[in-house]
Amino acid sequence: LRKEAYTAVKKMFTAAEKDGVKLKILSATRNFTYQKRIWLAKWLSAPNNKIKDTSKRAEAILEYSAMPGSSRHHWGTDIDLNSLNGGDFESGVGLKIYTWLSENASTYGFCQPYSKKGKTRPTGYNEEKWHWSYLPIAQKLTEVARKKLKNEMITGFLGAEAAVKLDVVNNYVLGINKDCVK
Ligand SMILES: [Zn+2]
Secondary structure (H helix, E strand, O other): OOHHHHHHHHHHHHHHHHOOOOOOEEEOOOOHHHHHHHHHHHHHOOOHHHOOOHHHHHHHHOOOOOOOOOOHHHOOOEEEEOOOOHHHHOOHHHHHHHHHHHHHHHHHOEEOOOOOOOOOOOOOOOOOOOEEEEHHHHHHHHHHHHHHOOHHHOOOOOOOOHHHHHOHHHHHHOOOOHHHOO
C-alpha cells in the first residue's frame, strides 16, 4: 500500500480494536501479473471454462474479479478485509465488522466502492462488503482512469478482447459507489 493509505489503515484498525472489532487485511496491492494469475485461474476453471462465448465468460468473472490492468488493487489504495464471502458479513462477528466499517471507515478516509447494485449503481462488480478504498488518493486515480484509461488498453491476457464489447472502463472501473467519486 502507499504510505499514506497504510497509515490510515493502521489508525482505522486501532480505532476498530478499541470498539472490539478485529480487522484483518486479506489482500492489498496486486500488480498486473498477480491479477492476471487470478483472472486466468477463473478463465480456465469450471464453471467459467464451459462458457463458449468469450464476452459472456469474461462477464461471469467480472462479477467479482477485475481484468488485469483495470483493478483498483493496482493503485496501492485498496484493501480486502476479513472475508471474501459476502455472506460472512450478514450475521454475527462479520455483521458487527461490516456495521462498524459502514459507520466509521469514512472517518479514516475509506469508502466501499462496490456497494449494493441497483438504481444508484446499475453496472459493475457485484457488491463487495470486504473491499475498501482510501479515497484521498483513490478518487484522484478514478479521475485519471476516467480521462486516460481506454478499453483498448486492456490487453495481455485471455479474454482481454471482451473489454471493448463490455465497455469495462465505463461499466466496471467507473461503475462504483457515487460516494467514492466526490
Ligand atoms: Zn478487492
